[in-house]
Amino acid sequence: MFDNLSDRLEATFTKLSGQATINEVNIGIAMRDIKRALISADVNYKVVKKFVEEVRAKSLGEGVVKSVSPAQMIVKIVNDELVELMGGEHKPLDLNGSRIPAVVMVAGLQGSGKTTFCAKLARRLKKNGRHPLLVAADVYRPAAVEQLKTLGGQVDVPVYAIDEQDALKVALEGVEEARKTARDVVIVDTAGRLQVDEAMMVEAETLKEKLGPDEILFVVDAMIGQEAVNTAKIFNERLDFDGVVLTKLDGDARGGAALSIKQVVDKPIKFMSVGEKPDDLDLFYPDRMAQRILGMGDIVSFVEKAQETLDLEKTQEMQSRLLKNEFDLNDFYDQLQQLKKMGSIQGLVEMVPGLNKMIPKQDLEGLDFGPIEAIICSMTKDEKHRPEIINGSRRQRIARGSGTSVQDVNMLLKQFKEMKKMMGSVTRMTKSGRKIMPQNLNLDKLLKK
Structure with missing residues (x-):
């Protein structure tokens, strides 16, 4: 990005x-x-x-x-x-009106990531204590309803859909269903447009008029650059939407849409989507994004993401084991699982000031934890706890069981030994108040296999 x-x-x-x-x-x-x-x-x-x-x-x-x-x-x-x-300050989603359920209408071009965003938003709202309902009002694209049902299942949020090509009826019935089932937020996934189609725009205007949504969010693919800005301008003239969602920012090395869209349509960017996982949705903070553009990182977002995803109890237990020099491959495996929950490695590296300069981008592309996980899972309980007992025959067995090579197993064991030594040094020097610069670990070769 x-x-x-x-x-x-x-x-x-x-x-x-x-x-x-x-x-x-x-x-x-x-x-x-x-x-x-x-x-x-x-x-x-x-x-x-x-x-x-x-x-x-x-x-x-x-x-x-x-x-x-x-x-x-x-x-x-x-x-x-x-x-x-980019807007000065973060503008949050405003769902604090007196009406229950609150209604969020989501619009955008086909292929912009609109339906996926609906599920991600539902996931975020649910984590924040809300009880959302997804409504499949994209009645024209054959796979849209099934896609939303699948995504809804992944985030454990119910989806309302009926077998009719009447978007307004689906939306209104969806709101009524939310009232009956005590759902306090309705997220309406409207039909995506292949282009700015007049009939579709009229339908969107009708949905706005009849639903009276608390928020209208326009989803736009950051990868299409200036066309994203032009499309947002046309949609805003017809719908007067409340905010913008930028998707696929993790794949856009230019970022022109993020820097242009607020000035052109005078509407805030409220969310940015930076991956395909349900949790890969972040609030958009102009000040934090400016710092990332200037290479200063975004340590606040990094800490917030860590607090949201990491198991505090496990982290504290790991720190205790480090102090006692008991950190083993089971702990390492657990840390990999927690790291994966936080999103893409490249995105995390960008958040830490200076780290993106220490680790070249090419070293982060194509990273895959699969080989490491397979190797560790192919070990016995005793081998994970005491890697030093893994001799030649054990290495051959682990390599066969994990679908990797003996060289891969050797590399992991060597790097784990170095990492454990470094982490022990960091822990001891942190306790004594001294600071050190950690050495570069070279797991990238194994990660990329």
Whole structure:
């Protein structure tokens, strides 16, 4: 996400780092580079022009702090302007009206990830104590209803559907079903459009009029760049939606839609989808996203995600075992399972300040925990607890049982031994108040097999 833009902005700031003062010349060069970086990221040209003008004016204004370096000052100004560009502050979903159930209407083009988002939203609301009902009002695409039923089963949320091609009837009956079954939120999945189709737009307008939804969310695929912004503009003119959901951000290295859409339609981005799993849905915070674009990470989101997904009791138990030097392959396996719950490894790395610079992106692509899990699962209870007893014949048996090679087993055991040693050092030095820089672990070769 935003990889190319981040790299180009970093190169611009690096050029400024050797400058003693801010002046018209070096700011002019920096603004030219930033402008090119934003355009290459597929940001709307008018948005780019306004953004660069604002940064230039503030960089040369009277409020510039003379005691800091040009690079530091520009980073601060660019960060502030990026935050403003993406909406300033997080705008939450507003479901606190007096009506029960609250109604969320979801609209968007076909293929944007709309139906998947509905299930992810239901999952998030359920985790927050709500009782959602999914309503299959996409009555034209043959597989849409079945897809929603499947996704609803995965997140353990009921789906209301009837065998009729009348979206309004389905939606209204769905709301009534929610009242009968004590569901406090209805999420209506409307028909996706292959393009901005007049008949479909009229149907969406009718749904809005009759349902009176508390929130209308427009789902857009970030991968389609400027077309996402153009589509959002047309939908907003007809529906006056309340917020935007950006999907497939994990696959978009440019990010132009995220930087353009708020300025073009003047509606906040409320959610971003960064993967295919039910939990791969994050709230959109402009300030945190600006920090990630500038390579500063997003440690707040990282901690929040950890708190949501990690088993605190297991984590504390693991820390205790580390202190006693009892950390074994069972603990390692448990940690892998918890890590997988937190989402994509690349997304997690981007959140930790500086870590994305320590671990090249190519080392994260195609990572697969499968071989490691298979090797550990092929061990006996005693072998997991005491890896040092695993001799040559045991390694051959484990390799056969896991569908891997003896070399793979050797690599895992070697890396686990090094990791355990490093973790013990970190734990001891943390207790003594000293700090150390952990060594790079090289599990990527095994992960990528």
